[in-house]
Amino acid sequence: MRGPPGIVEAMQTRQRWKTRAGVYLAVAFVAAGALGAVQPATGIPTEVVQLTQFGPALGVAVAALLWPSRTRGLLAAGAPDRTSSPWRPLLATPFLVILLSAVPYALLTGTAHATDPRTLHHPFLLVALAQLIGACGEEIGWRCFLQPLLRTRLGPLAASSATGLVWGLWHVQVLAQSPAYAAGFLLATVTMSITLGLALERLGGLHRLLLAGGFHALVNLGMLLFMNEETGAPSPMLLFGLSCALTAVPWIRRSHRRPPVTIPATAG
Known part of the structure; x- marks a missing residue:
């Protein structure tokens, strides 16, 4: 027996939203694993x-093949606020994150864990450009597709938090580290996602992608030059997570002072 048309339509819309999210996540996880496996053979x-x-x-490419108009709508999602741009405070936040992480870590260990860019195995300009491209490869999925998709069902804080949690779990290798290390990493991804989600709430398209990618790349470069969390030591990762949480607070407070953006459920 079929239900009333309104209920049936709502159920179908909910199912479509879940299907799009599920397909995107399945491809993102599987493709990341496959790409990681073949990287040694590429020499990169x-x-x-x-x-x-x-x-x-x-993952976004597959979604675009399956649902072209919906995917275009999500990638363009946003209600641009031309009265102010968040790019200056947003791109300043990674520097604050690294400062709040690296200084306490140096004091804790008695050593400045700083790397001279000239000592890297490859030119720093090449590393920085590649980091930006790689960060955009991630952010077109997390902040430009999944987060707007979740925003059709959830508020900005909940959608950003959920995106950050999935983003953190996507780094499955982190879960093989100690519980403290994994907790610090997940705290970092959730709170960085909150910062990005709230800062980019009124932006869409290429503007959103470049700002999210720039933020992401700056964080990665800062970690490369001033932290040694890749050793698996929990203390630098915990400090990093706490610094990300602290820098998210002003963005949360700022979001409470602004009227919310409504993203139509039909976009999902």
Whole structure:
């Protein structure tokens, strides 16, 4: 027996939303694993770029093939506020994150964990450009597709938090580290996602992608030059997570002072 048309339509819309999210996530996870497996054969150094970062972009590509108009709508989602631009405070936030992470870590260990860019195995300009490209490969999936998709069902804080949690779990190798390390990393991804989600709430398209990618790349470069969290030591990752949480607070407070953006459920 079929239900009333309104209920049936709502159920179908909910199912479509879940299907799109599920397909995107399945491709993003599987593609990242496959790209990580083939990277050694390509000869591309992980210090320059990690091919796993393009897993989310492939997820969006598959979604675009299956649902072209809906995917275009999500990638363009936003209600641009021409009275103010968040790019200055947003791109300043990674520097604050690294400062709040690196200084306490240096004081804690008695050593400044700073790397001279000239000592890297590859030119720093090449590393920085590749990091930006790789970060955009991730952000077109997380902040430009999944987060707007979740925003059709959830508020900005909830959608950003959920995106950040999935983003963190996507880094499955982190879960093999100690519980404290994994907790610090997940705290970082959730709170960075909150910062990005709230800052970019009124932006869409290429503007959103470049700002999210720039933020992401600056964080990665800062970690490369001033932290040694890749050793698996929990203390630098915990400090990093806490600094990300602290820098998200002003963005949360700022969002409460602004009228919310309504994203139509039909976009999902």
